[in-house]
Amino acid sequence: MQQQSSVGTRSLSASRAEMSEILMPNDTNNLGRALGGRILEWMDVCGAIAGRRFAERQVVTASMDHVDFLAPIDVGDVVTVEAYVFDTGRTSMDIKVDVTAERPSEGDRRETLTSFFTFVALDDDEKPVPVPDLVCDSQEERELRDSALQKRREHRAALAEEFE
């Protein structure tokens, strides 16, 4: 059984973060499509905001899972990044980050990529510090947590199979 955190509990909703950007020419490659690295940067920042909200501490990125770019994002698209904490360790938080893209003239919204990050909370001396335990008070929160745990398991199993 996981030990209870010495800093109490916090809800999944308290961590939720969302940000939108318009893909500008500076964010694109020579084909006018999103630079993968720019999207990863926005995911990192949105994940860090979720982690910071949850831990109420400064946080650093410890790891990012494999990412697949499922659909192109074109210049002028509105890119929305959403993140929430779905699991915690002693000082670490697992955060799901989803990216969708939307062409305003067409009104569609496409899922373009998802990844799972681990952030670690730091104290004032920049040493890992305990985070609150995650609690899911509503059905919606439980579903978000369970779907993230399940997706990450599937994601990792598929990768393990691919590299066997």
Ligand SMILES: CCCCCCCCCCCCCCCC(=O)SCCNC(=O)CCNC(=O)[C@H](O)C(C)(C)COP(=O)(O)OP(=O)(O)OC[C@H]1O[C@@H](n2cnc3c(N)ncnc32)[C@H](O)[C@@H]1OP(=O)(O)O
């Ligand atoms: C209210 C809203 C305000 C918002 C306001 C703005 C918000 C803010 C915006 C900032 C926007 C920029 C956000 C970008 C964030 C960066 O880009 S940070 C820069 C990139 N990252 C780094 O430089 C981190 C470098 N690595 C390190 O410093 C250390 O390796 C770490 C990650 C702190 C771990 O330290 P350590 O000495 O290994 O510590 P250790 O006690 O062994 O492990 C601590 C925990 O880390 C875990 N861990 C260690 N390595 C790994 C790994 N590779 N993978 C997974 N977990 C790991 C361990 O499992 C352990 O977890 P727990 O069991 O405690 O849960």
